[in-house]
Amino acid sequence: MAHAYTPGLRVTELAALRKERILPLKGEVVVTEGDLVRAEQVVARTELPGNVHSLNVANLLSVLPDEVPSKMVKGPGESVERDEIIAKSATLFGLFKSNVKSPITGSIESVSEVTGQVLLREPPIPVEVDAYVDGLVVEVRPEEGVIVETHGSLIQGIFGIGGETFGVVEMAVDRPDQDLDAASITAEHEGKILVGGSLVTSAALEKAVSCGVRGVVAGGIDDATIKEFLGYDIGVAITGTEEKGVTVVVTEGFGRIPMADATFKLLQSRVGMKASINGATQIRAGVIRPEVVVPLEGKKAEGGPAASVVAGGLAPGTRVRIIREPHFGELGDVQELPAPLSKLASEAMVRVLTVKLQENGELHTLPRANVEIIES
Amino acid sequence: MSQTPNVDPSQIKSILATDCGSTTTKAILIELREGEYRLIVRGEAPTTVEAPFEDVTKGVLNAIEEVEELAGRKFLEGDRIVTPRRSDDVGADLYVSTSSAGGGLQMVVAGVVKTMTAESAERAALGAGAIVMDALASNDGRRPYEQIRRIRHLRPDMILLSGGIDGGSVDHVVKLAEIIGAADPRPRLGSTYKLPVIYAGNNKAADQVTKTLGGKTDLSVTDNLRPVMERENLGPARDKIHDLFMEHVMAQAPGYRKLMDWVGVPIMPTPGAVGNIIQTIAKQEKLDVIGVDIGGATTDVFSVFGEVFNRTVSANLGMSYSISNVLTESGVPNVMRWVPFSMDEKGLRNSIRNKMIRPTTIPHTLEALMVEQALAREALRLAFEQHKQMAVGLRGIQKERTVSDTFEQSGSDATIVDMMALDLLIGSGGVLSHAPRRNQAAMMLIDAFLPEGVTRLAVDSIFMMPQLGVLAEVHPEAATEVFQKDCLIWLGTCVAPRGQVKPGKTILTAELTRGGGKTESHEIKFGDLVLLPLELGESVRAKLVPAKGCDVGWGPGKTVEKELHGGVVGLVLDGRGRPIALDPADPARVEKIRRWTGALNAYPDAQSEPVAVG
Numbered sequence: 001m002a003h004a005y006t007p008g009l010r011v012t013e014l015a016a017l018r019k020e021r022i023l024p025l026k027g028e029v030v031v032t033e034g035d036l037v038r039a040e041q042v043v044a045r046t047e048l049p050g051n052v053h054s055l056n057v058a059n060l061l062s063v064l065p066d067e068v069p070s071k072m073v074k075g076p077g078e079s080v081e082r083d084e085i086i087a088k089s090a091t092l093f094g095l096f097k098s099n100v101k102s103p104i105t106g107s108i109e110s111v112s113e114v115t116g117q118v119l120l121r122e123p124p125i126p127v128e129v130d131a132y133v134d135g136l137v138v139e140v141r142p143e144e145g146v147i148v149e150t151h152g153s154l155i156q157g158i159f160g161i162g163g164e165t166f167g168v169v170e171m172a173v174d175r176p177d178q179d180l181d182a183a184s185i186t187a188e189h190e191g192k193i194l195v196g197g198s199l200v201t202s203a204a205l206e207k208a209v210s211c212g213v214r215g216v217v218a219g220g221i222d223d224a225t226i227k228e229f230l231g232y233d234i235g236v237a238i239t240g241t242e243e244k245g246v247t248v249v250v251t252e253g254f255g256r257i258p259m260a261d262a263t264f265k266l267l268q269s270r271v272g273m274k275a276s277i278n279g280a281t282q283i284r285a286g287v288i289r290p291e292v293v294v295p296l297e298g299k300k301a302e303g304g305p306a307a308s309v310v311a312g313g314l315a316p317g318t319r320v321r322i323i324r325e326p327h328f329g330e331l332g333d334v335q336e337l338p339a340p341l342s343k344l345a346s347e348a349m350v351r352v353l354t355v356k357l358q359e360n361g362e363l364h365t366l367p368r369a370n371v372e373i374i375e376s
Numbered sequence: 377m378s379q380t381p382n383v384d385p386s387q388i389k390s391i392l393a394t395d396c397g398s399t400t401t402k403a404i405l406i407e408l409r410e411g412e413y414r415l416i417v418r419g420e421a422p423t424t425v426e427a428p429f430e431d432v433t434k435g436v437l438n439a440i441e442e443v444e445e446l447a448g449r450k451f452l453e454g455d456r457i458v459t460p461r462r463s464d465d466v467g468a469d470l471y472v473s474t475s476s477a478g479g480g481l482q483m484v485v486a487g488v489v490k491t492m493t494a495e496s497a498e499r500a501a502l503g504a505g506a507i508v509m510d511a512l513a514s515n516d517g518r519r520p521y522e523q524i525r526r527i528r529h530l531r532p533d534m535i536l537l538s539g540g541i542d543g544g545s546v547d548h549v550v551k552l553a554e555i556i557g558a559a560d561p562r563p564r565l566g567s568t569y570k571l572p573v574i575y576a577g578n579n580k581a582a583d584q585v586t587k588t589l590g591g592k593t594d595l596s597v598t599d600n601l602r603p604v605m606e607r608e609n610l611g612p613a614r615d616k617i618h619d620l621f622m623e624h625v626m627a628q629a630p631g632y633r634k635l636m637d638w639v640g641v642p643i644m645p646t647p648g649a650v651g652n653i654i655q656t657i658a659k660q661e662k663l664d665v666i667g668v669d670i671g672g673a674t675t676d677v678f679s680v681f682g683e684v685f686n687r688t689v690s691a692n693l694g695m696s697y698s699i700s701n702v703l704t705e706s707g708v709p710n711v712m713r714w715v716p717f718s719m720d721e722k723g724l725r726n727s728i729r730n731k732m733i734r735p736t737t738i739p740h741t742l743e744a745l746m747v748e749q750a751l752a753r754e755a756l757r758l759a760f761e762q763h764k765q766m767a768v769g770l771r772g773i774q775k776e777r778t779v780s781d782t783f784e785q786s787g788s789d790a791t792i793v794d795m796m797a798l799d800l801l802i803g804s805g806g807v808l809s810h811a812p813r814r815n816q817a818a819m820m821l822i823d824a825f826l827p828e829g830v831t832r833l834a835v836d837s838i839f840m841m842p843q844l845g846v847l848a849e850v851h852p853e854a855a856t857e858v859f860q861k862d863c864l865i866w867l868g869t870c871v872a873p874r875g876q877v878k879p880g881k882t883i884l885t886a887e888l889t890r891g892g893g894k895t896e897s898h899e900i901k902f903g904d905l906v907l908l909p910l911e912l913g914e915s916v917r918a919k920l921v922p923a924k925g926c927d928v929g930w931g932p933g934k935t936v937e938k939e940l941h942g943g944v945v946g947l948v949l950d951g952r953g954r955p956i957a958l959d960p961a962d963p964a965r966v967e968k969i970r971r972w973t974g975a976l977n978a979y980p981d982a983q984s985e986p987v988a989v990g
Contacts, residue, residue: 052558054520065547109558114584115551119558159733223725235701236673236692237732254729283697283733324737325727325744346745347812347980350738370737 009156009251009289011263011374016301017154017293018138021129022145024048033140037131037148039166039276044129044145050122053104058116060100061089065116072111072118079107080120087118132164133276134295152295153270155251155263157217160279160290161226161239162247166193167214167277169270169294173197176264179256180218182207189213193275193292195267199256200248202228209245215277217267217292219252219259220329240280240288247279249290252321257329260321262374270294320355320371327366331358331374383470383640383850390461391854392443392451392468393843394436395646396423396475396635398673401432403439404843405447405468406858413854415862417446418838424631425477431631432477433638457638470850473639474842476646477629481505481621482564484532486512486556488539488548492770493577496602497538499766500576500610502687504617505648506534507674512555514539514548520555527559533625535561535571535593536613537585540578542603549577553588560592569628570594572620576601576613596620608770614648621645641850647676649845651687653859654678654802656848658685660856663799666825668756669839670805672696672735675759679767681792686767690759695807696735699751703728706754709960714750714823716969716979717743742979745812749820752807756824764791795828795954796874796929802864804836815907815978818867818945826954828874829929830920830938833867833945866912868943872950875926876957877902883926883951887919888940900951903968905975908949910942926953948976 027046031037057072058065071087074080080102087100102120109119135150170192172184180196182203189211196204196218202225208216227233230242251263275294282288314320318334332355341349342365350367357364391406391413401423405416419442424435433455440451450466451457458467483506487494490513498511509530512523527535535556539549556573563571573593575585582597589595599612622642626632636643644652650669658665658680667678673694678687692701703711708721724747731737731748739745768791803809803821811817817835821827840863848855873884884900891914900906902923910916920936922928929936940947952972958965973979 049560052521052524054555054558110554112550112554112588115547115554117551117554119554121558159729222722223729224722233700233704234729235704236698237700253733254726281733283735323734324730324740326740328730344740346739346742348738348745348810349812367738367740370740372734 009158009372009374010154011156011260011266012154013266014151014296014299014301015154016149016151016303017133019132019135019148019150020145021131021148022141023129023143024127026143027127029140029142029144029146031137031140031146033137035137037135037137039131039134039274041131042128043131043137043148046127047124048127050106050124052109053120053122055100055103055118055120056116057087057100057111057118061087061098063089063116066113068116068118069111069113072108074108076108076110081105086120132166132278133293134274134297150293150295151299151301152293153266155217155249155266155292157249157251157279157281157290157292158253159221159237159239160247160249160281161230161242162215162244162279163240163242164276164278164280165214165247166274167191169193169195169267169273169275171195171268171271176219176261177258180204180216185211185213187211193217193277195264196259197264198258200250201225205229205246205248213246215247215249215275215279215292217249217251217277219250220255220257221248221250222256223254237281237283240278240282242279247277249277249279249292252329253323255328260331260374267292314353314368314371314373319374321374322355322366322370323372324370327357327364332356332364333358334371335363337368385851385853388469388851388854390468390470391847391851392440392457392459392471393847394439394471394473395649395839395842396425396432396435396473396477397646398477398480399423401435401439402839402843403436403443404840405443405449406847406854408854412861413857415840415858417443418840419443419446423477425629431634432475432629433631433634436473436635459638459640470640471638472641472843472846472850473635474644474646474649474846475626475632480507480647481617481625481645482507482509482533483536483617484508484510484512484527484530484534485536486538486552487577488514488552490516492605493538493540493602495766496608496610496770497536497576497613499608499686500538500601500613501536501617502689502766503610503648503651503685504614504621505645505651505687506617507689507691512552514552523555524559527556527561531562531564532571533564534617534620535573536617537573537575537589538577538601538613540581540600541605542579542600544578544580546578546581546584549581550584550588553585557588557592563624563628569624572596572624574598574613574616574620576616594624606770618642618644618648641846644842644846644849646842647687647689649842650676651678651685652845652848653841653855654845655680655685656852656856657859659683664794664797665800665802666793666798667802667841668759668804668808668825669836669841670695670752670755670759670803670807672806673698675755675805677759677763679763679793681767681794681797684767684792686763686792688759688763688766690755690762693755693759695748695752695755695805696731698732699728699735699755700732702751702755702758705758711747711750711754713958713960713965714753714969715746716966716973717746718966719747746979748807749811749816752820753824756820760825764793767791767793795826795831796927798827798829798831800832800834801825801827802834802836804839804841809835809837809839813978814865814867814944815976818870818948819973819976819978821867822870822872822948822950823956826872826956827870828872828954829927830936830940831870831872832941833870833943834864835867836863837865838863866941866943867945868910868947869940870948870950871918871920871928871940872952872954873922873926873928874954875923875932876953877923877926879903881923883923883953884928884949885921886949887921888947889917890914891916898949900949902951902953904951905972906949906951907945907976908947910940910947912943914942916940916942916947945976
């Protein structure tokens with residue numbers, strides 16, 4: 001391929017980040033450009049159209065569909081209360097009367113003379129969008145939302161569950177190779193973003209929920225733990241809508257994998273600070289990775305947000321993480337990038353690189369596709 | 377397609393074609409040389425639909441740039457493709473393209489009766505190359521508010537509404553239109569335009585449907601796709617889908633307006649183009665064909681049996697993004713039965729999840745390759761099961777039954793996929809096309825599809841079928857010539873008797889007469905798999921004698937005489953019976969699999985008990 005690159009996950013002490021805070025439908029923006037906002041502050045709100053209910057009035061009144069409009073007591077656009085009569089008919093000189101009552105409070109959406117069907121709509125559902133991160137409103141898109149800019153630390157995870165939340169960073173373990181188990185979690189962790197080491201156990205997740213922990217960040221998780229925690233298997237990696245009471249961000253992958261040293265140390269240095277985290281993951285076109293953002297008040301990243309778009313290339317000296325067996329999860333530095341294709345044990349002919357492992361200095365030859373650049 | 381391109385095939389000597397996939401844009405150069413159209417070179421570059429580029433044409437230009445370098449010719453002038461050709465060295469006579477970038481074409485279909493018009497609508501959408509997100513029907517068991525909520529939640533690119541035969545009752549289909557109207561559906565891409573809705577139902581209801589949906593959506597009315605109960609008329613709806621795909625969906629994707637200006641023929645959705653070339657070949661060669669494309673996220677299956685074309689897409693069966701779902705749907709034991717060693721379930725599950733979250737990684741160890749190929753067999757098997765369920769005769773038809781029919785209980789619900797009639801099985805997609813040994817591709821195809829009788833096997837080496845499919849719209853001759861000569865890699869032929877006999881008994885005797893008149897005889901015992909040399913371009917005259925009660929094509933116990941064609945793998949005599957008995961709990965399973973993979977020379981000498989699989 002003429003233009004190839006190996007994108008990695010960002011773990012950076014200070015970056016300028018911009019977050020789009022956009023409404024699902026047009027509405028009202030309640031902050032202005034230049035406002036300093038807090039993560040929990042509402043920046044825009046709107047109303048989603050309410051749910052629709054259908055009633056076959058022709059059947060209920062035993063009349064023909066084209067007679068329905070004349071039997072309606074309320075017309076399209078008019079509001080109705082639950083159990084209010086919306087249509088009635090009388091037969092045999094008014095001796096037998098039939099009524100149709102509204103099953104909901106809302107309004108009449110439409111009346112069809114072809115099908116005899118009446119559609120009713122529930123009241124609108126209010127929707128609010130918060131700022132998600134502490135920062136500055138740098139752009140207002142009228143009726144749509146805002147862009148909030150913040151300067152701080154960013155840790156991208158590889159996989160997560162649960163949506164946006166925020167809390168104060170707290171370490172639950174001392175070392176990146178320690179498991180995060182239930183015993184490490186106490187009632188004092190309520191409202192916190194808890195950092196574990198190599199594996200978050202099933203019991204730890206349950207305990208986190210019962211103690212009111214907002215978020216958990218760990219190196220690895222067993223597939224079986226996710227299944228147990230969610231109650232179902234994740235088939236396709238599109239997450240973020242789970243509502244389990246805690247957001248989980250996994251930094252390395254599935255299984256017991258120590259959190260990368262740099263990530264662990266960075267999180268350690270942010271203890272006591274407020275972090276915004278999101279477990280939403282989408283591994284398809286339009287990749288979304290889970291993240292931990294720790295805004296640093298008073299700091300400013302050089303180069304602004306444009307400098308944050310990274311698409312680095314592999315070169316001798318590049319720090320990489322091995323992302324497939326053998327040596328899965330280990331870190332190393334690129335030594336050589338031989339140009340010719342090489343034959344693997346699986347007999348596949350691929351482009352390879354030689355990497356020197358950080359831990360023991362061993363040299364290994366691996367497919368280039370099986371490493372990712374550790375960006376900083 | 378409904379738009380007639382202004383192309384004179386006799387003037388075309390040089391063709392550039394691209395396929396803009398979700399991750400890679402592939403360009404090929406086809407030229408007329410010494411009286412025949414051949415593939416000259418191929419280039420590729422990452423697709424640039426998404427940020428930071430947000431312009432599909434950048435990836436197209438990069439891919440063509442690679443073609444320029446490899447061919448030593450010039451096709452670009454600044455940011456434009458030079459068409460028509462200016463000289464032998466500058467430009468191409470025709471530029472065509474397909475696209476599946478940005479998630480392809482995502483549709484919701486609706487019909488009155490689930491197994492009749494809704495099913496026909498689904499076939500029309502699938503045939504046009506769409507992913508069907510949901511099929512709504514008046515009798516699908518959901519209440520109207522549930523259907524409304526579903527439409528609002530899905531945000532498709534397009535909706536196809538059908539229902540009723542021409543002149544029939546209008547009530548139900550108008551009710552469906554009212555439900556769609558109440559949902560006030562919004563398109564997936566862009567918020568400034570109305571959602572395209574195609575009405576292809578009862579012509580008598582067209583006015584009412586227009587009244588209901590005309591203001592709220594961008595409604596197009598076309599011919600009924602089921603004008604009478606006994607006949608489907610999917611062509612006009614498919615054409616309309618292609619037109620709207622171009623005008624609305626593609627036009628919203630970044631850079632596509634520019635790309636649409638460049639092409640000599642409208643851009644087609646990638647799977648629609650693949651279906652096109654498969655139909656063209658089946659028709660020209662009078663073959664029953666199955667084609668499969670197994671990608672990272674989805675698996676497409678195409679079939680032509682007796683000139684009836686079907687396509688299905690299994691949106692969540694694939695080898696990277698969707699690999700976890702393959703495990704979820706098939707279950708660990710079904711995957712493990714194909715792995716020639718034992719491994720613990722926890723390790724397997726974690727390693728597959730790790731592939732899902734880092735989809736671009738490749739198997740490094742032999743064991744990892746074996747696990748991926750085991751998963752591929754299950755993904756293909758499941759996708760094919762779904763295809764067979766969709767590829768059925770028209771339902772709801774009153775048939776005259778003869779006395780002989782009363783003994784035949786298949787009915788219209790039975791699939792029209794007939795493995796004994798199948799002539800050609802074509803595989804494509806990374807796991808098949810890039811398998812380190814072609815023998816592995818042959819084995820995956822045989823194990824997953826279980827062909828019966830005599831079947832030729834092939835793989836599309838560099839996934840050129842999309843480009844050839846769109847080219848077939850204007851230049852079928854060039855498309856089929858390149859398809860036969862450069863696109864397909866012939867693996868060989870599989871002979872597999874249907875039926876079973878007692879273990880150790882002969883299930884098939886094959887007498888082969890090779891070129892020069894030399895005859896050889898092979899007895900295949902039940903449970904055996906045998907690979908015989910038969911090279912590409914070679915053929916043998918075969919007399920195939922199945923065991924009593926077993927069938928190789930002409931009925932149980934009947935001898936078949938046929939010409940068998942070779943390929944890069946050879947001639948596979950599969951005596952494992954149909955279906956293959958492979959119990960995951962059988963202690964002899966590992967030994968069985970090793971015997972089969974050994975017979976097919978699928979892997980280098982396998983190690984005993986591996987420790988790491990990734």
